[in-house]
Amino acid sequence: MLVAVIDRDAGRHGAWRERLAALGWAAEAGTDADALSGRAAEIVLLVEPPAAGIARALAGLAVHGDFAAATVLVVAGADAALLRHACRIAGAVLLEAAGLDLSLDGHLRLAARLAGETARRRALEDQRRRLEDERLALRSLSPFAGGGRLLSESAGRYRAQRLLAAGPAIVIHLALDDLGHWRAGYGRDALRATLDRVEARLAAVPGSLGDMIHVRGEDGGWGLWLAGNDRAMASASARQMLDAVVRAGLHHAPARPESLVTLSAGVATAPREGSARQAEAAADSSLRLAASLGGNRIRWAD
Structure with missing residues (x-):
């Protein structure tokens, strides 16, 4: 001593x-x-x-x-x-x-x-x-933190690790199309308001038991984790998210019809515990490809 x-x-x-x-x-x-x-x-x-x-x-x-x-x-x-x-x-x-x-x-x-x-x-x-912290993170198997709020990035990463400890999973990364363009054109405050409106629509989409959705950075989009390896279900979930935003008819600038808000999605499998980061990197790569093809699209990494 x-x-x-x-x-x-x-x-x-x-x-x-x-x-x-x-x-x-x-x-x-x-x-x-x-x-x-x-x-x-x-x-x-x-x-x-x-x-x-x-x-x-x-x-x-x-x-x-x-x-x-x-x-x-x-x-x-x-x-x-x-x-x-x-x-x-x-x-x-x-x-x-x-x-x-x-x-x-x-x-x-x-x-x-x-x-x-x-x-x-x-x-x-x-x-x-x-x-x-563990009790709070596992208290609910619903996709959300409660009251329709999406989980934080840190809580999402923790829940993803726990999910993978129980078996394989699928990760879906979602982001606004043309994010940089709209940020430059309307400013960060306007973009934040758009992100809040989109997030409210995503929080209203029903999830299955064990699913989990969280934010990814300040304006880095969202991550959705699904238990299991059902690719058809994962594709349907991603399309449900994208369609919910399109149906809402959100615009970055209400007076400009061409400013319709759309999302793209990249999807990847996480077959085992410890593969979360590799799956997230693959989902990011697929997300960029989906956005480059015109937006409002879904692309799988594997």
Whole structure:
């Protein structure tokens, strides 16, 4: 377990290392936290910090990448009374320099025990959070997150991996035709409004049990995952999505009939667990081909 000593007096660094080594503790010393960056420490020994800056110093340690999880011991000089309140608020332990030779090892052992308990609590909290994320992701087998909202890209990728763990699947990538043209002609805000209208139509298309649809980036289109390897069903699902948008009669610019919104689709199979990225790349390639052939088309990768 590493003890990081922060002492503004560089001349005392060697003495601190020797003192802690004699007690059986590995230690590094520096004038500030940044001087010690690069190796996480479980215990920080903050030596005689100025009372005027103690709150800022403790707050900085609490968010520092190497010391955020550390137990902080503050060694106080003559201004212990001024430091006590700030230490209590920050959860740091105040040690008075007088008599420290006799009590330092005991305080370090207690700090090590606290650090271990804190690490265990964090590990349990991280595990709880992961389980909660999994529960939310698997709570519904419907294609959507609820309320007709499409899943986020990260949730979609997670669900795709879980889907493939159970067997083969098919991925369909959907995107607006002539996306770059309409973005250049009408601007990003207008395009975002169009994407929102399209997304509402896609969310209204009925899905089968186990299907999952998610967004792909800010305006990168959508991804639809279907369980199994039924190619006819996948083609029908893709056509259903494209037709739903055409039937809605959406236009990028209502006053221009030629600005009718259409989609294209690229479809690929994902035969096994771990093949999601290859299938998505193949679906992207097929999507570009479908769009280049005039739009409102479906192309298979294999």
